Amino acid sequence: MTPPPELRNPAEVRCTAAPLPRGESVQTRGGGRSYLRSIRRGWHRYLDVLLGAVLLTAGILKGWQLLTDPSVGRAAGFPREVLLAATAFELAFGSWLLAGLYRHLTRWIALAWFTSLAAVALAQAVGGAPSCACLGTIHTNPWLMFAFDVVAVVALGLWSPHDYSSPRHLLTVLCLSLLPAAGLLGFASLFVHEPLFVEIDLGAIAQGGQKQQAFQVVNTSGALVEVATVATSCPCARIQLERSDISTGQLLVGNVSMDLRSKPDFVGNLTVEAKGVRRRGRVAFVLLIRARVYAASSADKGTL
Numbered sequence: 001m002t003p004p005p006e007l008r009n010p011a012e013v014r015c016t017a018a019p020l021p022r023g024e025s026v027q028t029r030g031g032g033r034s035y036l037r038s039i040r041r042g043w044h045r046y047l048d049v050l051l052g053a054v055l056l057t058a059g060i061l062k063g064w065q066l067l068t069d070p071s072v073g074r075a076a077g078f079p080r081e082v083l084l085a086a087t088a089f090e091l092a093f094g095s096w097l098l099a100g101l102y103r104h105l106t107r108w109i110a111l112a113w114f115t116s117l118a119a120v121a122l123a124q125a126v127g128g129a130p131s132c133a134c135l136g137t138i139h140t141n142p143w144l145m146f147a148f149d150v151v152a153v154v155a156l157g158l159w160s161p162h163d164y165s166s167p168r169h170l171l172t173v174l175c176l177s178l179l180p181a182a183g184l185l186g187f188a189s190l191f192v193h194e195p196l197f198v199e200i201d202l203g204a205i206a207q208g209g210q211k212q213q214a215f216q217v218v219n220t221s222g223a224l225v226e227v228a229t230v231a232t233s234c235p236c237a238r239i240q241l242e243r244s245d246i247s248t249g250q251l252l253v254g255n256v257s258m259d260l261r262s263k264p265d266f267v268g269n270l271t272v273e274a275k276g277v278r279r280r281g282r283v284a285f286v287l288l289i290r291a292r293v294y295a296a297s298s299a300d301k302g303t304l
Contacts, residue, residue, distance in 0.1 A: 047159050048106060051114075051152060052097025056180075059091035061136030063184045069275075069283050072133070088181035095177040103161035111156045118149035130233075195275075196225070196285035200256055206296035208264040212257035217285070219246045225284045227276040236260055237272040237289055256289055267295050 065072055066084060093113065097106060117134075124132045125142035132142040198217045205211045219225050225246045230239045241254040256274070260266060274287040 045162070047155060048097045048100055048103060048110070048161065051110060051156075052094045055090050055094030055097065057094075058135055059087050059094055059180070059184075061138060062087045062133070063091065063136075065133070065136035067184075084185060088184050091184060092177045092181040095180060096174075099177070107156055107159060107161060111153060114149050114152045114156065118146055118153060121146035121149055195283040196220070196252060197288070198252075198285065199288045200290070202256075202258055202289065202291040204292045204294055205258060205260060205270075207267055207293055208260050209296065210257070210259045210261070211291070212255060214253070214255050215287070216251045216253045219248050219250055219252055224248065225252070225276075226278055227284050228278055230274060230276050232272055232274040234270075234272045236262055237274060239274050239276075239287065241276075252285060256287065258289070258291060260293065267293050269293075 062083075066080070066087060072080070072083060093109070097110065121132050121134065121142050125146055129142055131139045132145050134140050134145045196217055196219060198215055200213060200215050202211050202213055227241060227244045227246075230241070232239065236259055238257045238259070239254055240257075241252070243253075246252045258272075270291045270293055272289040272291075274289060276284040276286075278284050
């Protein structure tokens with residue numbers, strides 16, 4: 001039998017829980033904070049692994065491009081040796097980041113490297129480059145890569161890594177890190193083939209105008225050059241060859257024409273790269289076409 005209210009123990013306290021908002025349970029309340037904490041823990045634990053995977057992927061793609069196309073970097077003025085050294089470092093450092101050793105020291109090296117990558121991407125973006133070649137032959141917008149590099153720099157600056165230094169594993173990780181870089185440099189020295197290179201200066205061209213010029217170069221490759229296709233970095237340039245097969249010691253003769261009617265607003269220095277590709281995909285020759293486009297009246301635009 002239940003006693004009347006006045007006879008109950010006055011010390012007895014009845015606890016009632018406040019109602020939860022609709023759609024929220026005891027298990028889900030506070031889940032947002034725990035989710036953010038788990039993201040923060042994962043960031044501090046795996047940031048170097050993530051960036052290492054990115055660098056390793058970029059190094060593999062750029063290394064393959066350097067092995068299959070020795071003319072890479074000619075238009076931008078970068079020597080092949082510099083590009084090979086930078087790609088080899090990217091392969092080695094990416095592998096090292098994946099191991100997660102000596103993170104406090106690695107953090108500063110990664111900051112310097114991604115800062116330099118951001119500077120290169122920014123220079124290419126400001127210069128109007130259609131692709132920064134950060135991922136080899138995959139077209140990548142320089143502004144997009146600049147944004148990624150800046151985010152990486154900020155993340156590294158805020159990173160508080162736990163240093164898992166292990167002198168016992170240092171030698172093993174160092175050897176495994178240098179292995180892909182050594183492989184790239186070894187293959188680059190074994191399978192190098194220098195294509196024919198011609199630089200053509202068309203001089204001044206009126207804005208929206210046209211111009212053409214003949215060219216010739218001696219085949220000094222020591223082998224027969226058979227050109228299957230000619231690809232240009234801009235549809236405004238067109239290359240015509242007198243013949244598609246050139247024996248060693250003979251002249252590669254052709255004509256280059258520039259038609260800027262598709263780019264009527266362009267004014268400034270213009271550099272177009274044209275590549276003659278063999279049937280097996282190797283580059284046979286590279287034409288570097290330069291011109292200075294000046295603002296002109298409509299009467300000047302049809303001049304050849």
